[in-house]
Structures are given as C-alpha cells and as structure tokens.
Amino acid sequence: MKKIDLHSHTYYSDGALSPAELVLRAHNMQLDALAITDHDTCLGVVEARAVQAQQARPMSIISGVELSTAWEGQDIHILGLDVNIDCPIFQQRLAQQGEARWQRAQKIAAKLQSFGMPDYLPQVQVMAGQGQITRVHFARLMYQDGSVASMQTAFNRYLAHPKRAYVDPEWISVATAVKWITEAGGIAVVAHPSRYDLKTKHLRRLLAEFVQAGGQGMEVTNASMSPSKTELMLRLADEYQLLASAGSDFHFPCRWTELGRGLQIAREVKKVSDLLLQRGALA
Ligand code: AMP
Ligand code: MN
Ligand code: MN
Ligand code: MN
Numbered sequence: 001m002k003k004i005d006l007h008s009h010t011y012y013s014d015g016a017l018s019p020a021e022l023v024l025r026a027h028n029m030q031l032d033a034l035a036i037t038d039h040d041t042c043l044g045v046v047e048a049r050a051v052q053a054q055q056a057r058p059m060s061i062i063s064g065v066e067l068s069t070a071w072e073g074q075d076i077h078i079l080g081l082d083v084n085i086d087c088p089i090f091q092q093r094l095a096q097q098g099e100a101r102w103q104r105a106q107k108i109a110a111k112l113q114s115f116g117m118p119d120y121l122p123q124v125q126v127m128a129g130q131g132q133i134t135r136v137h138f139a140r141l142m143y144q145d146g147s148v149a150s151m152q153t154a155f156n157r158y159l160a161h162p163k164r165a166y167v168d169p170e171w172i173s174v175a176t177a178v179k180w181i182t183e184a185g186g187i188a189v190v191a192h193p194s195r196y197d198l199k200t201k202h203l204r205r206l207l208a209e210f211v212q213a214g215g216q217g218m219e220v221t222n223a224s225m226s227p228s229k230t231e232l233m234l235r236l237a238d239e240y241q242l243l244a245s246a247g248s249d250f251h252f253p254c255r256w257t258e259l260g261r262g263l264q265i266a267r268e269v270k271k272v273s274d275l276l277l278q279r280g281a282l283a
Helices: 019-028 043-052 088-114 121-128 135-144 151-159 174-183 200-212 227-239 272-278
Strands: 033-036 060-071 074-081 187-190 217-221 243-246
Touching: 019 033, 019 043, 033 043, 043 060, 060 088, 060 174, 074 174, 088 121, 088 135, 088 151, 088 174, 121 135, 135 151, 174 187, 174 200, 187 200, 187 243, 187 272, 200 227, 217 227, 227 243, 243 272
Parallel strands: 033 060, 187 217, 217 243
Antiparallel strands: 060 074, 074 187
16 A cells, blocks of 8 residues: 655754755655645655655655635635646745735734734844745744743743734635635645644534535545544445545654554545546656
8 A cells, every 4th residue: 555645844944854854754754745735835745856856765745735714713725735836826826825924924023022022023034034934933933032932832821822922824714725626737635634723523514615616625534633533534435425534744754643554444435545646756
C-alpha cells in the first residue's frame, strides 16, 4: 500500500522546515506522495519539486494550499489539492489572502504593543519573508523574548479566539474558497473537520454548504484522532458523498506528529488519493 500524506506545512507559512528539509524528511519516512499545503501560499511547492528532481528515490509532490475561510464566526480551513500553481488568477487570489493577513498582522502587533510588548511587526515580516504571516510567527517571537512561557501560552492568553490580541480576520467564505480551488483545477477538501468547535449538527450544515459549492473531499483521520471521532468522520463523509482524505498537518518535528504516520483509512471508502491517482498526480 502506498504511503501518502496530503497535508503539510513549510516555513512559507507556519511550518518550521524549509521545503527541502520537508522533502528529505518525507523520504526518510518512506512516503510515496506528499502534498505541501501551506496557509494561503503555494511557494513551497516549486522548491520542493526542484529538490525532488534531484532525488533518486521517487516521490510525488502534490501541489496544495490551505485556504483560510470564515464560516459563522469560525476559522474553517479548506485544502486545495493538485491545484495549478501557475494559474495567474489563483496567484492573484492568494495575494489577496496575503493582504488580509498583512492587515490583520498590523492590528495584532498594535494590540500586543498596547500590552507593553515590543513592536513585533518588523521581525514578523523578516521571519515570514516571501511567505504568509501567521499568528504562529507572533507566538514564536513572544516566546523568544520571554513575554510568554511557551508558544501555546501565547495562543491561550493572547492570540486564540477570543483572547486579548485576537483580531477578526477578513477571510473569504467557504464557497469562495471552493470556487478558487476548483477554478485553479484543484480538489477542495475540508481540513480537520473534527477540530472545529462545532456541534455535529453545525458540522453537517458546513459540509452541506461545502458540497453545494462543489467541494469534493474531507479529512477523516490523523494520527491523534480517537477511533470514535474517526468513525464519525467516516460516517459524515459517506453521508455527504465526500472523498476521504488523510494528512498529518505536519508543522515541525515533535513527538505527536510525523509525516505519513497513522494515516491509514481503515474502511473501504472512496478516497481523495484514488482521484489523485486517476488524475495522474500520483506516480
Ligand atoms: P493563522 O492562520 O495565522 O490564523 O494561524 C493559524 C495557525 O496557528 C494554525 O494553522 C495552527 O498552526 C496555529 N494555531 C491556531 N490556533 C492555535 C492554538 N489555540 N494553539 C496553538 N496553535 C494554534
Ligand atoms: Mn498552521
Ligand atoms: Mn488548519
Ligand atoms: Mn494545516
């Protein structure tokens, strides 16, 4: 059976590794395919493919993105898989998400400054470089200068909804994200549906809207998910005729998450990976 991971991050958003480091790690983990799905950018994909081209061991690099959307006051993430990263309209649209991130970053920085912290904005810009600025960049800086005891504390006390430095982002709607991904030739997949603060009834409504907009898949499992949660996700995928997807959401090396680990989908269900295979995105 092929080892496939359809959700991962590089330092072009809030991941810690460069695309090259991520690709080499994926080889060490014996992956056959890896989707790079940074928040609102595809910059890591090009570099990862260039690195892969130098490797003797075959591995498919799937072009991906994780779009930030707002749905009933919640941040909902929609993955775009096998998107055409050269599509100029798609590039423009990602730049629009970047602008929303920049506007939000300025407000977050101002709030943190009002609590006596340094102006993090210049450092955040340097850290993000060409990539997208995320709340994780702020958390890193707050931890580094001792303003908080851990990055998690930075979220728990300041950056998470609805804490003191939380700023309502200007994200697109779920339907818009699906449209952008579809128009870029990609497959839209609801990221980590079990992680949202939504009752099953609300999750059903989200999935119904997603399907109505033309969405095709949902993540059903990751390494840390309980069997009962996974079972519920499989049931919902079946109910809404969504293809099952699995990805680690790898951000940085740690004990809990690893590329390709614990992603087997136990039941015989229709999978996003089957569609990717049909489309020729998996070697
Ligand atoms: P952003 O897209 O800039 O709003 O940042 C969201 C990212 O921050 C997520 O993808 C996670 O990697 C991380 N994150 C969000 N909420 C939390 C939290 N409560 N604790 C730790 N990390 C979080
Ligand atoms: Mn993230
Ligand atoms: Mn996410
Ligand atoms: Mn992610």
